């Protein structure tokens with residue numbers, strides 16, 4: 001056991017794991033965090049807390065993680081390289097683990113030109129790969145990046161993201177292999193809609209034996225409407241929403257589209273269970289936390305296993 | 309070379325507002341090559357300023373001059389006899405020019421007439437692109453001759469990130485994803501395997517992050 005987190009235990013025991021996601025509020029509204037968390041309690045192993053996602057300023061992910069811990073949930077602390085250099089990243093990791101965080105997700109971070117402060121300066125002192133390696137070093141060697149000894153080393157389960165649909169496709173599995181070489185323990189993928197392409201990606205990963213070296217959780221985001229599907233297909237870089245999915249949603253009445261989106265998500269999860277190398281699903285019901293249970297329950301994944 | 313861009317005319321007019329004798333000062337270095345601060349541009353800017361001031365009923369003379377370089381004290385010195393005659397010098401060299409002029413002629417008001425934008429080269433006539441961020445420790449040979457520091461929007465050493473789509477960077481469809489180019493180039497060169505290496509954290513001490521840089525060549529110093 002590296003961190004002894006609930007997520008790590010469930011994966012290690014060989015269960016098909018489920019994680020959720022929660023975006024902190026654009027303000028210091030504690031109740032909002034608690035409210036969203038209440039929908040996820042007991043239905044997922046742990047919950048990703050996003051770090052100023054899409055470069056829009058939100059409550060700090062470390063703080064939101066602490067609120068979750070106090071509410072009896074397990075957080076996955078997301079950390080991006082956009083806003084902090086190696087000094088701040090190490091410091092925040094120490095702070096977060098001191099507060100009880102056990103899972104961390106290392107990300108490069110969306111460029112700030114997308115966000116609500118596009119005039120800002122960015123950092124990118126490290127990239128996500130180097131962040132993984134730094135965390136592993138802190139955990140395993142009990143030293144800082146500069147080799148100086150830590151007074152208390154973080155016990156963490158190290159995660160990272162992978163986008164099977166970004167380009168060039170031929171390099172995507174190589175990049176996954178690099179993250180594993182850097183020391184990642186688990187991977188959560190970007191939202192998957194193109195199942196055929198994802199299968200191809202997984203086949204390449206399995207051929208390289210990567211599924212034996214990392215726990216890979218497939219990303220699922222329910223489509224709320226045909227509008228959302230079209231928006232994602234068009235405007236989110238590196239997102240692959242196949243035409244037939246858009247057609248399927250367009251084929252149902254507007255009022256039924258949300259239900260159809262949930263149905264699609266459930267079907268996807270059921271398919272994921274059968275794909276070699278997929279160790280679980282990461283359900284990102286963004287601003288739709290209250291519908292997450294329907295999806296997870298619908299996929300036959302409740303109750304969640306308890307592992308001691 | 310160093311690439312620059314003209315400043316809006318209004319901004320320059322505002323700088324020289326109320327200053328009678330103005331010198332527009334060009335440079336025969338990089339800014340001549342990228343058509344922003346050479347003799348020709350000095351002529352254009354000076355003429356434009358004259359017309360605009362005349363139209364606005366503002367008095368004053370706008371003179372023209374171009375130095376061999378503005379990043380060398382030797383050439384800055386050529387103005388020693390005349391600098392004091394001006395109420396303003398508008399330097400259209402890179403950012404070094406106005407600074408060297410201000411240091412040498414502290415009593416003269418010096419204004420930057422262009423915006424210095426990046427280190428790059430010409431892709432075609434009239435198009436320039438950034439190629440180097442002067443990180444102080446060049447690594448391009450490991451990446452197929454393409455710089456991930458200056459050309460990846462996130463300076464990733466282990467790209468491409470998840471936002472790379474159809475060869476373009478996540479920040480804009482107008483920006484190439486350099487990591488896409490790196491992957492393709494290395495594959496074409498039969499060097500794809502080299503990209504399996506996880507690049508460790510970069511030492512930014514040699515870049516601007518280590519503070520302003522000074523280079524001393526003892527063998528050349530007098």
Ligand code: SF4
Nearest residue numbers: 440441443446447455
């Ligand atoms: S690696 Fe550094 S020195 Fe070389 S081109 Fe890139 S920024 Fe310039």
Ligand code: SF4
Nearest residue numbers: 460468469477478485
């Ligand atoms: S899309 Fe390419 S160039 Fe843009 S940040 Fe990602 S890796 Fe860098």
